[in-house]
Amino acid sequence: MEHFNTITKLLGLKDQNITIQDLIDCETHKEIIASLDYDAPNCPACGEKMGRYDFQKSSKIPYLDCVGYKCRILLKKRRFRCSNCRKMQISGTPLVKKNHQIPTILNQKIAQKLIEKTSMTKIAEELSVSTSTVIRKLNDFQFKTKLNYLPTVMIWDEYSFKKGKMSFIAQDFETNEVLAILDGRTQAVIRNHFLRYHRKVRECVQFITMDMYSPYYQLAKKLFPHAQIVLDRFHIVQHLSRAMNRVRIQIMNQFDLKSIEYRALKRYWKLIQQDSRKLKDELFYQPTFREHLTNREIRDRLLNYSEDLKQHYDLYQLLLFHFQEKNADHFFALIKDNFKQVDPIFQTVFKTFQKDKKKVINALTLPYSNAKLEATNNLIKVIKRNAYGFRNFENFKKRILIALNIKKEKTNLVLSRC
């Protein structure tokens, strides 16, 4: 039947031994009735010529969607029997690998989708396969750590893999390539990972950017004897901004819950955190004050509520300014001059800055930061959000590696994997 031939082509069924017999429109999907048959082979046991026997009960093979419909192939496979030793054999086809239920082409599709930011359940649903099939495919991806190379500039960061569990991630600053995703961020975990590299390789690392987290410093020095630690700019600002926020809350809580001061300080917290140079001058109706005010005017009102708040705010803004202007001398002079007057919340932050002065200065003078890693973190967030609870760290890690490291080779990868 000619037109079934066309369907064969359309579906990309390359096996000449498969003949489509019918196409059934079911309400929810389309069913392709086909059979697999060819000349009897020789018996694998005794070598005699086998004979055609019957057809096996149809196997249901999920297939790629066709013109918007889910498709499955009901394939009847020929069975052969040896008249000499009675051995039975079922016909084989490259459409589905031996002992597999999923066609090769669908496997390729799964691989392709794993690179995208969809959850594994979603992939399974879209392709009408089970989640375990998707997971099995995920496990096919192998990532080898290149133990003969480490970049000059490395970025370290951490993120929570699931509630209360931190993971460690290291990336190449230049290429963004993920060098390590580790289950846990303890010194032992990190040490064991990097000690797999020869000392000569580790000596190539010149800079490591990271958050202020002192257990890492010693470890990094030991593992990478030639590396300087650069504190990440984003994290430095974050520490200042958190201190400012906590001071605001502390002051806010001194007011009555129903007072305008309390409500305004609660509602407009962002205006305090924000770099004052970025405050907008547009007039907007402000329900809290029941009048039209600009952000700058609101900020001034907030600061008028408390002399304490105003002092901390001014200092905070000045620190931000010097930091952004990369003026390390002014930045540290300001910290030194104000240390005694500030709230203990700020004192704690200042102490760490002073203790790690060299590393802060590196952040101000060197062009390296974790900015790129922030993109990774966003990707991790997306993957996590889409992947309801990665209970299994290895699966989680693989998804991230696939998404980050393989993007470039996307097409090649999908084509070469079967």
Ligand SMILES: [Zn+2]
């Ligand atoms: Zn035989």
